[in-house]
Amino acid sequence: MRTTGRASGGLAAAASTTRSSGAGVARARALLDAARSPGGASRALSHALEVAPIAVAAALWILSMLAVDPREIGDIGLIGALPAGTFAAFALACVGFAIAISRPRLSTPLILLHVVALVVMLYGATSVIDKEPAFNVVWRHAGVVDHIATTGDVDATIDAYFNWPGFFLWAAAVSHAAGLDSTLDWSGWAPVVFELSYLPALVVIARAFTQDQRLAWGGVWIFYLTNWVGQDYFSPQAISYLVYLAVIAVALTCFARRGRLLPERWRDRRDRLLVKARVRAPGLLLDPEPPAVHPLQRSALLLVTVVLVGAVVAAHQLTPWMIFGSLVALVLFRRSSATGLPGIVFLLLLAWLSYMAAAYLGGHLKPMLGQALDLNESVSANIGSRIAGSEGHLLVVKLRLLMTAIVWALAVAGAVRGLRRGRSRASFAYLALAPAAFVILQPYGGEMLLRVYLFSLPFTACFAAQALAPSGHAWTSWRAGLRVALVGMVAIGGFLYTRYGNESATLFTSQEVRSIERLYDLAPQKSLLVAASPNLPWKQRHYADYRYRLLSSRFDPGPGFRPAVLAAEVAAYMDRERHRGKAYLVLTRSQRNYDELLGAQPWGSATELQRAVTVSPRFRPVIVNADAAIFELRGGEVGAR
Amino acid sequence: MTRERALRPAVIGASAAALGIVMAVGGQSLLRTAVVLWFLGVCPGLALVGAIRLADPWLEAALTLALSFAITVLVALVTAYGFGWSPPAALAVVVTLTLAGGAAQLLLPGERLAPRSLA
Numbered sequence: 001m002r003t004t005g006r007a008s009g010g011l012a013a014a015a016s017t018t019r020s021s022g023a024g025v026a027r028a029r030a031l032l033d034a035a036r037s038p039g040g041a042s043r044a045l046s047h048a049l050e051v052a053p054i055a056v057a058a059a060l061w062i063l064s065m066l067a068v069d070p071r072e073i074g075d076i077g078l079i080g081a082l083p084a085g086t087f088a089a090f091a092l093a094c095v096g097f098a099i100a101i102s103r104p105r106l107s108t109p110l111i112l113l114h115v116v117a118l119v120v121m122l123y124g125a126t127s128v129i130d131k132e133p134a135f136n137v138v139w140r141h142a143g144v145v146d147h148i149a150t151t152g153d154v155d156a157t158i159d160a161y162f163n164w165p166g167f168f169l170w171a172a173a174v175s176h177a178a179g180l181d182s183t184l185d186w187s188g189w190a191p192v193v194f195e196l197s198y199l200p201a202l203v204v205i206a207r208a209f210t211q212d213q214r215l216a217w218g219g220v221w222i223f224y225l226t227n228w229v230g231q232d233y234f235s236p237q238a239i240s241y242l243v244y245l246a247v248i249a250v251a252l253t254c255f256a257r258r259g260r261l262l263p264e265r266w267r268d269r270r271d272r273l274l275v276k277a278r279v280r281a282p283g284l285l286l287d288p289e290p291p292a293v294h295p296l297q298r299s300a301l302l303l304v305t306v307v308l309v310g311a312v313v314a315a316h317q318l319t320p321w322m323i324f325g326s327l328v329a330l331v332l333f334r335r336s337s338a339t340g341l342p343g344i345v346f347l348l349l350l351a352w353l354s355y356m357a358a359a360y361l362g363g364h365l366k367p368m369l370g371q372a373l374d375l376n377e378s379v380s381a382n383i384g385s386r387i388a389g390s391e392g393h394l395l396v397v398k399l400r401l402l403m404t405a406i407v408w409a410l411a412v413a414g415a416v417r418g419l420r421r422g423r424s425r426a427s428f429a430y431l432a433l434a435p436a437a438f439v440i441l442q443p444y445g446g447e448m449l450l451r452v453y454l455f456s457l458p459f460t461a462c463f464a465a466q467a468l469a470p471s472g473h474a475w476t477s478w479r480a481g482l483r484v485a486l487v488g489m490v491a492i493g494g495f496l497y498t499r500y501g502n503e504s505a506t507l508f509t510s511q512e513v514r515s516i517e518r519l520y521d522l523a524p525q526k527s528l529l530v531a532a533s534p535n536l537p538w539k540q541r542h543y544a545d546y547r548y549r550l551l552s553s554r555f556d557p558g559p560g561f562r563p564a565v566l567a568a569e570v571a572a573y574m575d576r577e578r579h580r581g582k583a584y585l586v587l588t589r590s591q592r593n594y595d596e597l598l599g600a601q602p603w604g605s606a607t608e609l610q611r612a613v614t615v616s617p618r619f620r621p622v623i624v625n626a627d628a629a630i631f632e633l634r635g636g637e638v639g640a641r
Numbered sequence: 642m643t644r645e646r647a648l649r650p651a652v653i654g655a656s657a658a659a660l661g662i663v664m665a666v667g668g669q670s671l672l673r674t675a676v677v678l679w680f681l682g683v684c685p686g687l688a689l690v691g692a693i694r695l696a697d698p699w700l701e702a703a704l705t706l707a708l709s710f711a712i713t714v715l716v717a718l719v720t721a722y723g724f725g726w727s728p729p730a731a732l733a734v735v736v737t738l739t740l741a742g743g744a745a746q747l748l749l750p751g752e753r754l755a756p757r758s759l760a
Contacts, residue, residue, distance in 0.1 A: 152726035169717035169726070170681075170710060173735075176728035177660070178677040179669050186674050197682075200702035207699070239710055246707035249700060300693045304708060311711035314718055356722075 050103070050110055053096030054117045060089035061121045065128040070507050075392030075597055078125060078500035093118050094488030097221065101214050102481040111217050116196065119224055122495060123191040123232065132508045133184050136535050136590075138234045142183045143543035145171045151544075156359035158544050163360035166315030167236035184540060187234035194232040194239065195224065201245035202458060208252040209425055209462040214475045218465035218484070223457055225491035226407050226464075228400065228498035229450045237451075240319035243312045245458065247305055247323050251336055252427060254301050256290035259334025274419065290337075302338060309345050313352045320349055322435055322455045329434040335427040389598040396501030403494050404453055411460035414467030425462070432459035505594040508537040512588045515628035519584060522622065528583040530574055532606040535594035536586060549577055551609075552601050566604055567616035574633050583633040584622070585613060646747065649691040653743035656684045657736055685712040685735055688742025692749055712738065 064085035072081040097114040100107065126134045133139065144161045148154060149172040154165050161168060171183050180186060202223055206216035232238045293301075313320045324345045330336035353361055389397070411432060418425060435455040439448050468487055470480040516538045523529065525545045531538070533552040554577075557569045574583045587610045595605040604612075610629050613619040619631040660680045663673040686708035695701045713735055720731040 148721075148726060149728070152721075154721050154726065165721070166714040166718060169721055169731075170714045172726075173713060173717050173728050173731050174677060174681055177664065177681065177732050178674040179664075179667060180674065185669075186678070197706050200699045200706065203699045204697065204703055243707045243711065246703045249703050253697070253700060297693055297695070304690070304693070304704060307715065308707050308711045311714040315714060 050096075050099060050107075051113065053092045053099065054114050057089040057092035057096060058117050058121065060085045060092065062128070064089060065125060068129045070129055070503075070509070073504045073507065075390040075504060076501065077392075077396060077497065078129075078503040079496040080392075082496070089121065090492045091485075091489055093121060094485045094492065097488060098481040098485035101217060101221075101484055102476050102478075104476050106213050106217075108213075115199065115217070115220060115224065118221070119195045119199070120192055122224060122492070122499075123195045124189065125500060126503065126507065127189045127192060130188070130507055131510050132513050132537065133188050133234075134503070134508065135233050135506045136537060138187060138190075139184070139537045139540045140543075141168070141171075141234055141236075142187070143539035143541060144168045145175060145183045146541045147543040148172045149175060155544075156357070160317070160360050160364075163357040164236065164315055164317055166311055166313075167239055170239075170315075171234075182540060183234060190234040190238065191230075191232040194242065195227070197242050198245055201242070201249040204249035205245065205252055205458050206462055206465075208249075208256070209428055209459075210423075210466070212469075215465055215469050216462075218469055219462035221488070222407075222465050222468075222491070223461035225488060225495055226403065226461065227454070227457055228403060228495055229454045230499060231450070231454055236316040237319060240312045240316040241454070243308045244319050244323055244326075244455065247308055248326060248431065248458070250301055250305055251327060251330055251338065251341075252431075253291060254293045254298065255330075255336045255338040255341070256427070257335055257337040258290060278420075302341065305338075305341060306344055306348075310348055313345075313348045314356070318438075318451060320345065321438065322451075324349065325434045325437060326431050326455075329430040330427060333426065333430050335430065390596055393501065393597045396497055399494060400498045400501070403498050404449075407453075407457070407460050407464055410464035410467045412463070414463035414465065418463070418466050428459040428462055432456045432463070502597065505535050505590055505597045508590055509627045511625055511627040512590060513537050515588070515623050515625065515630060516586070518623055519586065519630050523584055524582055527581050528574060528578040529586060530570075530577070530583065531586045531588075532591045532601070532609055533594050535590050536588045537590070538586070547577070547579075551603070555601075555603060557603055561603060566609060567612035567618060569603070570609065570613065571616065571618040571633060578633070585609075585619065585631045585633065587613075587629045587631075589627040649687055650743040650746050653684050653688050653739055656680050657740055660736070680739075681713050681735065682706065682709050685709045685739045685742070688739045688746070691746045692742065694749070 064083045067083050067085075068078075068081050070081070074080045093114070097111075097118065100110045100114050103110070133142075141161075144165075145168050147158075148165065148168055154162055154169070156163050175181075175183055175186070178186065199220070202220045203216065206219040207213075209219060210216050231241065309320060309323060312323070324342055327336065327338075327342040327345060331339050331342055388394075415425070415429060433456075435452040439452055468483070469475075470477065470483065474480050516536070519529070519538075520542055523546065525542070526547065528547045528549060529538070530549045530551060532550075534550055539548065551570065551573075555570065555573050557573075561569060570585065574585065577583070587606050591606040592610075595601070595607065600608070613631050614621070614629070618634055620634050621629065622632050623630040656676075656679060659676045663670075663676045666673070683705060686705035689712070690701055690704045690708055693701075693704075695704075713731075716734045716738070717726075717731045720727055720734070724730070
């Protein structure tokens with residue numbers, strides 16, 4: 001319990017801040033100080049006051065989210081449809097965290113409560129709002145699981161998913177044990193569950209960064225405030241990221257090593273230069289002493305790491321390469337004592353690619369190698385092609401780039417600040433930079449920059465926290481609390497734009513879902529199903545029973561194309577593709593929104609296509625409602641049932 | 642035997658029993674889904690990581706979650722590619738491994754082998 005003197009000090013501080021613009025945090029802290037003083041209320045009351053902001057925030061958040069109408073979501077995303085209560089809830093959550101972290105005696109359960117609540121509030125928004133699971137890829141993943149569960153077939157020739165089926169087999173096992181028909185029944189809260197599952201590894205990583213527990217929690221907090229990339233939906237990469245974090249957590253603690261890369265003479269020269277450039281203070285740069293690990297534990301942890309990598313090699317294309325790159329960086333720069341581990345990871349990768357994923361690589365290796373080291377292609381795919389779409393969407397894209405730049409700038413500032421104070425965290429710098437090499441190696445369908453940001457984030461977040469942290473014991477001052485609260489509020493403002501900027505397209509209505517279900521009931525198997533873009537809730541079952549085509553990726557009417565004959569051109573394309581079976585064109589609300597948000601295709605938009613086929617004699621409407629229009633192509637089929 | 646040593650095997654045993662009950666009852670329910678996710682998401686890792694006797698509970702938790710996924714994936718892969726996909730067989734193997742790991746923890750020395758704080 002704090003002394004009366006401290007309490008009166010806190011009240012004095014609170015009194016002074018009441019006059020300032022950021023009085024909220026100080027006022028709340030003063031209340032707590034008063035509650036803790038001998039003449040004040042009981043300890044239970046003080047604890048209740050500490051928990052009150054986050055409890056009220058959570059209640060406000062739930063009420064606000066239940067009031068959101070998905071149809072009000074425009075091209076700037078979810079933020080445009082959020083009631084005022086949501087912002088008040090997030091502001092309160094930030095104030096609560098500020099109070100908790102600036103408490104004279106840090107309470108881990110209290111901080112943990114705030115972080116968990118923040119994760120639920122930040123990542124659970126669409127889980128509350130949606131009546132149907134969001135994001136077309138989640139539906140596709142449900143279809144892969146459904147195919148494995150119903151046929152027992154892991155046919156590598158179907159598509160890439162079946163070359164890395166680890167996650168889908170896991171999901172099929174869970175669905176079977178739970179007695180559920182589809183993963184869509186239990187994947188709605190996946191973002192929250194996955195993000196929470198990252199928490200223990202993030203704490204280990206942050207504590208390897210600093211012995212200052214407040215700074216460590218600050219790093220974890222910044223990770224969650226800035227992880228806008230949205231790779232935590234029901235997917236192989238989401239669960240593989242958990243494995244990545246766990247492997248890195250072990251590498252940074254149990255396999256950590258304080259190695260010296262440069263000879264002593266060069267080190268002295270480098271240190272003199274850094275001191276001269278005022279980047280660091282004179283004296284030794286210190287990395288934390290690695291913990292002593294029992295040889296038996298070390299062997300067991302090596303084995304565990306190999307098992308983890310073995311599973312992730314079978315579950316996701318990219319993550320094991322990120323693990324490999326990170327481990328290589330640590331070994332090369334003499335920061336890991338597990339020098340053989342990268343070699344084992346590489347052998348596992350090679351074995352999987354050579355035997356289990358050979359079907360996929362056979363058809364894709366040449367184009368993949370063609371894109372390797374092509375920086376122009378990588379920049380164009382990762383940045384250039386993404387700066388397109390409606391005015392609101394352009395704002396969202398620019399905010400994403402800005403947020404990424406800010407996190408990296410803060411990370412650099414934090415690294416320099418650490419050096420100036422004699423704290424080197426070289427391992428973290430290597431781990432932050434290692435994923436960047438993959439941008440040059442492979443554009444990854446234009447998503448590599450996102451992935452690099454994600455895989456660097458645990459480390460850049462720690463450096464960013466170091467840049468923003470108050471120095472020394474100043475954590476308990478009201479200014480520090482105010483700073484924490486303000487940083488949180490600004491970051492959440494950005495997060496709501498960047499994370500949920502595409503929601504007008506990614507959310508699906510029940511009518512869209514029911515329309516696709518009816519299509520499966522009426523279309524004979526092996527029929528051709530064509531959509532304008534990938535953004536629709538289909539393939540959740542019958543994954544390999546129909547032939548699916550996307551006009552956005554397959555339809556190329558050529559240079560002589562005239563919009564006036566769009567319906568005829570699409571009919572001709574479908575005729576070519578249907579192999580004399582039945583063919584259906586599926587146009588939905590979410591595809592129309594997708595075009596409005598990201599820009600139409602060279603041949604036109606889903607809206608224009610719907611208008612054209614509605615009056616075309618080649619198409620017969622079979623399902624038409626406000627959210628979906630499904631047309632059957634007339635003529636040419638010979639009964640494929 | 643210390644209470645701490647017995648805790649993990651007890652949790653694993655109770656979780657396996659709960660899994661058996663909800664699967665025997667059958668049907669679809671939130672409880673059954675929660676029990677299955679708890680068991681497959683936590684228990685296999687808990688059974689094996691507990692044997693390493695890590696002193697840092699955060700590291701133990703991180704490895705528990707990751708290893709639970711990894712074990713289930715590896716068992717499912719062996720089942721699918723080696724013998725033909727059979728969810729009941731895969732589940733039976735995972736449950737057996739988990740119970741064996743939990744039981745083995747009772748036989749291992751009880752002391753923690755690393756400093757509590759790894760920071």
